[in-house]
Amino acid sequence: xxxxxxxxxxxxxxxxxxxxxxxxxxxxxxxxxxxxxxxxxxxxxxxxxxxxxxxxxxxxxxxxxxxxxxxxxxxxxxxxxxxxxxxxxxxxxxxxxxxxxxxxxxxxxxxxxxxxxxxxxxxxxxxxxxxxxxxxxxxxxxxxxxxxxxxxxxxxxxxxxxxxxxxxxxxxxxxxxxxxxxxxxxxxxxxxxxxxxxxxx
Amino acid sequence: xxxxxxxxxxxxxxxxxxxxxxxxxxxxxxxxxxxxxxxxxxxxxxxxxxxxxxxxxxxxxxxxxxxxxxxxxxxxxxxxxxxxxxxxxxxxxxxxxxxxxxxxxxxxxxxxxxxxxxxxxxxxxxxxxxxxxxxxxxxxxxxxxxxxxxxxxxxxxxxxxxxxxxxxxxxxxxxxxxxxxxxxxxxxxxxxxxxxxxxxxxxxxxxxxxxxxxxxxxxxxxxxxxxxxxxxxxxxxxxxxxxxxxxxxxxxxxxxxxxxxxxxxxxx
Numbered sequence: 009x010x011x012x013x014x015x016x017x018x019x020x021x022x023x024x025x026x027x028x029x030x031x032x033x034x035x036x037x038x039x040x041x042x043x044x045x046x047x048x049x050x051x052x053x054x055x056x057x058x059x060x061x062x063x064x065x066x067x068x069x070x071x072x073x074x075x076x077x078x079x080x081x082x083x084x085x086x087x088x089x090x091x092x093x094x095x096x097x098x099x100x101x102x103x104x105x106x107x108x109x110x111x112x113x114x115x116x117x118x119x120x121x122x123x124x125x126x127x128x129x130x131x132x133x134x135x136x137x138x139x140x141x142x143x144x145x146x147x148x149x150x151x152x153x154x155x156x157x158x159x160x161x162x163x164x165x166x167x168x169x170x171x172x173x174x175x176x177x178x179x180x181x182x183x184x185x186x187x188x189x190x191x192x193x194x195x196x197x198x199x200x201x202x203x204x205x206x207x208x209x
Numbered sequence: 210x211x212x213x214x215x216x217x218x219x220x221x222x223x224x225x226x227x228x229x230x231x232x233x234x235x236x237x238x239x240x241x242x243x244x245x246x247x248x249x250x251x252x253x254x255x256x257x258x259x260x261x262x263x264x265x266x267x268x269x270x271x272x273x274x275x276x277x278x279x280x281x282x283x284x285x286x287x288x289x290x291x292x293x294x295x296x297x298x299x300x301x302x303x304x305x306x307x308x309x310x311x312x313x314x315x316x317x318x319x320x321x322x323x324x325x326x327x328x329x330x331x332x333x334x335x336x337x338x339x340x341x342x343x344x345x346x347x348x349x350x351x352x353x354x355x356x357x358x359x360x361x362x363x364x365x366x367x368x369x370x371x372x373x374x375x376x377x378x379x380x381x382x383x384x385x386x387x388x389x390x391x392x393x394x395x396x397x398x399x400x401x402x403x404x405x406x407x408x409x410x411x412x413x414x415x416x417x418x419x420x421x422x423x424x425x426x427x428x429x430x431x432x433x434x435x436x437x438x439x440x441x442x443x444x445x446x447x448x449x450x451x452x453x454x455x456x457x458x459x460x461x462x463x464x465x466x467x468x469x470x471x472x473x474x475x476x477x
Contacts, residue, residue, distance in 0.1 A: 042251035057235040082250035142229040
């Protein structure tokens, strides 16, 4: 059954052969490079895309930012340590997203439609509306955080990274991450409380 | 180092807000586009993607260069006009200086005599500076323009690019081959089923996927979803076989580690 489902899979159990890149033929090196980039994108695209969007990048710019991240990764592929791919992509995304946001703000374009287009397909119409409202409220509350705090906050609260991982990703001292996170959480709670009060009215 | 309790676990409104982000997903075409850019950028070697796939951010840089050129042109134009006008005045009031002025190149050559020469001088300058399209090395450097159609122009990724060919990652696909977006959409269906806790349905979706795409371009991703689904329904034996097959077929894949960790959750 498996064979019929996966006809292209070679039935081999061989362990991967470790070769030094310098000893490989150019074509093989190219293949490895392309494979690695492709794997990186396959594995981390979703995280990067969502991170960029949650950083408040305009929805029309998100794909552009992600593509720029991929191009940077392609350029610096040989310098990315194995196992640090996600960290590299998220860190790059943070920087590119910041630039993009700044550019748009300079042009005076800060408004954006709400992200909340994805909702639980099992939900009824009222539930969908409620979900969209809540998601829109989250965007508004996040918009109230300064960009430097927002990045740390999103990585901690929504991506589930530890402070040490955030420090590694954003190339910041852990102490800076801790203080930004503390202030971001205070600000977030304060603004969330106000949003809740508005909703109750 | 202590990690504060995450607000997303909070039972209050703050937690509710953060949990609402759990449904976020990139749009359906996002991954397909990203993979095309990756294929193009990877194939171009040292990060120089082919013209069609350059991101708009790069295009904006190009736009900046163009604007720079534009302002330089305007500057040159204004400068040229000023020089020409000055020479006209010099010619009118101090004929002895004319020789010195005519020794200057191009602009001054057209500027001897009466005020009528100002017009050719001005019109010549733009022609010179309007060399912008040729100054930008379009064929040598990648074109920095990108539009919606440009992404579609990038050849699709193939699972096993033929080694030794000129551009190994590209495959001249027949027109009848299903689109990348279509393949991505079908696979996304399986992924969504799995995420929604319906692994049986995900397996069914995957069967459709393999049937529809006998030479899949997302074979690794499909195998991984299948593996996760098998683990979710407790078919650990099949999952182990699938994992071995995955490791064998994609020995250098970054997803291999994930496949192994998925299998470990089955106690293997």
